Amino acid sequence: MQSDEFAMDDLDDEKTIQYIRERLPQELKEKFSDDEFYYFLDTIYDYYDKSGILDSNDEYIDIDIEKIAEFVAKEAKKNKIGEYDPQELYFIIEGELAYNGVIDEE
Numbered sequence: 001m002q003s004d005e006f007a008m009d010d011l012d013d014e015k016t017i018q019y020i021r022e023r024l025p026q027e028l029k030e031k032f033s034d035d036e037f038y039y040f041l042d043t044i045y046d047y048y049d050k051s052g053i054l055d056s057n058d059e060y061i062d063i064d065i066e067k068i069a070e071f072v073a074k075e076a077k078k079n080k081i082g083e084y085d086p087q088e089l090y091f092i093i094e095g096e097l098a099y100n101g102v103i104d105e106e
Helices: 002-023 034-051 065-078 086-099
Strands: none
Touching: 002 034, 002 086, 034 065, 034 086, 065 086
């Protein structure tokens, strides 16, 4: 049963990555590998978990995308994944939030 959950999570991550890639500015569409996207998603989810941001019962949640982008960039550097510009990561986080319906698409 647990392997089915992992398969569903992987499929959802693939769909999330595809969604984000389609919405990135042209110069970023091919800049990041799928492995990097998986790392970014894991780190974004890690941020949500550690910050408790999604545990709120409030109807309105204040999400600071820049703060999340800085967290992802800092974690990637600390974990020797690479050095990333938080301004570029902003678009990835924005896409992840839009995919999950947390923010409206523009």
